[in-house]
Amino acid sequence: MLDAAVRLMRPDEGTRLKAFIVTRPPAPPAPTLLADLQHWIDRELSTPERPKAIRFGAQLPVTPSGKAADWSLHD
Incomplete structure (x- = not known):
């Protein structure tokens, strides 16, 4: 893994955490x-700490000015 971000879901997405993961090539499928x-999360994190949704991408989402940005669960 190269980078990751975790944040609260937007109200229309739910009430839990979501995570965005940037993988290091060559990454598994x-x-x-x-x-x-998910196996590591279930073993190492308590229920409130566990992201309910996980997305993968080439880089963390940022605004045009380069600041951290939110991401959709279904892009």
């Missing part, structure tokens, strides 16, 4: 990576 990550 997203389904494999997600399963491995």
Whole structure:
């Protein structure tokens, strides 16, 4: 993993956490990576700490000015 961000879901998305993960090439296929990550999350984090949704991308979402930005769960 190169970078990650975790934030609260927007009200229309839910009331839990969501995570955005930037992987280090060569990364395993997203389904494999997600399963491995979910196993680690379930083992290491308490229920309130666990992201309910996880997205992968080439870089963290940023605004045009380069500041951290929110992301959609379904892009």
